Amino acid sequence: MIKERKGDLLRSDAAIIAHQVNCLGIMGAGVARQIRHRILTAEQYRTYQQICRKNKEELLGSCSLMLRMDTGTTQYVAHLFAENIPTGRGLDTDYAALRQSLTAMMFLAAQRELSQIAIPGYLGCGLAGGDWETVYSRILIPLFSESCFTLTILYLPDSIRRLWTEFGDIPMNPETECIEQAWHGFSAGTHREEIWHWFEETFQISVAEALMYANNKKKIMR
Numbered sequence: 699m700i701k702e703r704k705g706d707l708l709r710s711d712a713a714i715i716a717h718q719v720n721c722l723g724i725m726g727a728g729v730a731r732q733i734r735h736r737i738l739t740a741e742q743y744r745t746y747q748q749i750c751r752k753n754k755e756e757l758l759g760s761c762s763l764m765l766r767m768d769t770g771t772t773q774y775v776a777h778l779f780a781e782n783i784p785t786g787r788g789l790d791t792d793y794a795a796l797r798q799s800l801t802a803m804m805f806l807a808a809q810r811e812l813s814q815i816a817i818p819g820y821l822g823c824g825l826a827g828g829d830w831e832t833v834y835s836r837i838l839i840p841l842f843s844e845s846c847f848t849l850t851i852l853y854l855p856d857s858i859r860r861l862w863t864e865f866g867d868i869p870m871n872p873e874t875e876c877i878e879q880a881w882h883g884f885s886a887g888t889h890r891e892e893i894w895h896w897f898e899e900t901f902q903i904s905v906a907e908a909l910m911y912a913n914n915k916k917k918i919m920r
Contacts, residue, residue, distance in 0.1 A: 699842065699843070699845070699847070699848045699849070700838060700839065700842050700843055700848075700849045700850075700851065701848065701849070701850045701851070702819070702850075702851045702853065702900050702901075703850065703851075703852065703853070703900060703901065703902075704852070704853050704854070704855070704858060704901045704902065704903075705852040705853070705854075706852065706854065707729060707816055707817070707818045707852045708732060708733065708736055708737065710816040710850065710852060711771070711773075712773070712814040712815055712816035712850060713772070713773060713774065713807070713810075713812040713813070713814045713815070714763070714773070714774045714775075714776050714803065714807055714812055714814070714815045714816070715733075715773065715774075715775055715776070715815075715816045715817075716761075716775075716776035716777075716778055716800075716803060716815060716816070716817045716821075717729045717730055717733060717775075717776070717777070717778065717817070717818060717821070718730070718778045718780045718781060718791065718796065718799075718821055718822045718826060719746070719777045719778060719779055719780075719781065720750075720779075720781040720782065720783065720784045720790075721750050721753070721754055721755050721756075721757045721758060721779055721781070721782050721783070722750060722782075722783050722784060723746065723747035723748075723749075723750030723751060724784065725743070725746070726784075727784075727786075727824075727825050728824045728825060729818050729824075733775060737766055737768060737775060738764065738775070739767050742764050742767070745764070746762070746764075746777060749762060755782050757779040758779055758780070758782060758792055758795040758798075758799075759779065759780070759792075759794070759795040759798030759799055759802070760779050760798070760799060760802055761776055761777065761778055761779065761799045761800075761802040761803040761806060762776070762777040762779070763775070763776055763777075763803075763806050764777070774810075774812070776803045776806075776815075778796065778799035778800060778803065778821075779795065779799050780792050780793075780795040780796035780799050780822055780826075781795075781822070781826050784825065784826065786825045787827075788827050789826075789827040789828065790825070790826040790827050791822035791823070791826040791827060791828035791833075793828070793832065793833070793836070793837065796821075796822055796828075796833065796837060797837045797841070800837065800838075800841055801841065803815070804841070804845070804847060807847065808846075813846060813847050813848060814847075814848050814850070815847055815848065815849050815850070816849075816850045816851075816852055817849065817850075817851055817852070818851075818852055818853075818854075818857075819851050819852060819853035819854070819857040819858075819861070820833075820853075820857050820860065821833060821851075830860075830861070830864070831864070831881065831882065834882060834883070835880070835882070835883070838851075839883060853901065858897075858901050858903070858909075859909065861882070861897075862897065862905075862909045864881075865881065865882070865893060865897075868881045870890060874889070875889055875890045875891070876888060876889050876890070877890065877893070881893075884896075897909065
């Protein structure tokens with residue numbers, strides 16, 4: 699099962715919070731940087747670096763779980779090795795490795811009898827250059843839609859706006875107002891208003907007030 703909503707991954711109460719990492723041993727930007735500074739202990743970060751120095755690109759497609767030490771509950775951080783060397787230019791995300799690392803995470807979760815997993819919206823699609831529609835439709839839906847796990851995708855405000863912008867780029871029949879190609883789990887032929895309602899129900903926002911007008915960009919979910 700896949701659920702989507704607005705929220706901060708680092709505040710999730712899911713049993714596992716997952717993010718993409720590289721094989722170089724650097725968590726220098728994005729969600730990884732926040733996890734390094736706000737969640738991991740210095741020893742845990744050194745362990746991640748040691749794993750990278752020892753195994754390098756052989757880590758691609760694997761997953762490392764670390765127990766979160768700053769809370770009183772049992773929660774794991776899943777490091778998904780889906781990027782070899784971060785360049786910040788072009789596509790650094792390895793889609794095959796991302797699928798494999800997510801599969802490895804599911805195996806580790808099943809071993810621990812954990813079913814609740816959370817990831818950030820646009821996993822692997824920030825500086826790593828991935829395409830969210832590819833990640834969502836070709837990797838996440840096939841892996842999780844019929845699985846025994848509940849995957850919650852948490853979107854920050856900028857990610858919600860980005861998703862709305864990408865929806866606006868989908869070809870639409872001007873007469874029927876239906877999309878002409880599949881997008882984000884919606885089949886071709888879906889009426890635009892159905893997708894508008896989905897945005898409002900999923901993210902608890904008003905499309906008209908928060909997304910449709912450029913001068914209201916900063917109003918979305920403070």
